[in-house]
Amino acid sequence: MTFATRIARYLGIASCTFALAVGGALAQPAQAPIRIGSTLALTGPLAATSLVHKVVGEIYVEQLNQRGGLLGRKVEWIVKDDQSKPDLARTLYEQLITSDKVDLLMGPYATGAILSAMGVAQRYNKVLVHHTFGIPSMAKYDMQFPAWSLGPDPATTVPNTVFDALAASRPIAVNYGGWQADLLSESGAGLVLDPTDADEAGKLLADRLRDDDWLRRARAAAHRLAVERFSRDLLCDQFETVLTRAYAGGKSVGAA
DSSP states (O other): OOHHHHHHHHHHHHHHHHHHHHHHHHHSOOOOOEEEEEEEOOSSTTHHHHHHHHHHHHHHHHHHHHTTOBTTBOEEEEEEEOTTOHHHHHHHHHHHHHTSOOSEEEOOSSHHHHHHHHHHHHHTTOOEEEOOOSOGGGOOOTTEEEOOTTOSOHHHHHHHHHHHHHHTTOOEEESSOSHHHHHHHHHOSEEEOOTTOHHHHHHHHHHHHHOHHHHHHHHHHHHHHHHHTSOHHHHHHHHHHHHHHHHHHHHHHHHO
16 A cells, blocks of 8 residues: 555545544534523613613623633523613512523622612522622622622722822713712812713713813812822821820810
8 A cells, every 4th residue: 555545545534533523513412502691771760871781791792602602502691671670670580580590690780779689699599790789788698799890899999099090180080979979070170971871971071081171171170189188198187187186085084
């Protein structure tokens, strides 16, 4: 048998082996997808933000499946509209577990709906991965997992982020109320965006980022806040004053 004949024979055997392997793989039934269930506020006052979450989630699932999914199985995301209502979210999570038979649960958007979903997950002993839960102290379930970029204590990380931005003389944009929104409105150090109108908020933000005069004024205002209201030396002096008064008051009470 010549060398060329042997090579042809080996190639023929290899081709048959490959064809058999592929044929066997194709003959095997496809595995069922991993079903992940959640709700989002696709309508109602929280819809502007939740719709963004839905679009991003769909893009991620598509890319994940293009890479082979999870554990060799495609991923199917079942998302229901909770209409920005925590009570409806509770009912829908019941449906996801009992009727849709999902394999995994993912939390909805915003604290109220997440708390409702957490109660259902606890009742059925399911892990719940969530984010945007603004009051971590209310999460009493051991099998809930916060995945928010702000960490497990947003009450600490959000103000710290604001202070870091002011220290760097950077304008800030927020889409919620409270003392930070009041501070930005009064000082001109940033923007307060409407959380219920994503189009208008995006337009306003884009306009301001193109406005060099506004950026210059906002940076200057941020710098003034950092120096005049939130500098470390100033805060230390204020803290010392509080401690001194408290000590003096304690001595007076003791003397009496």
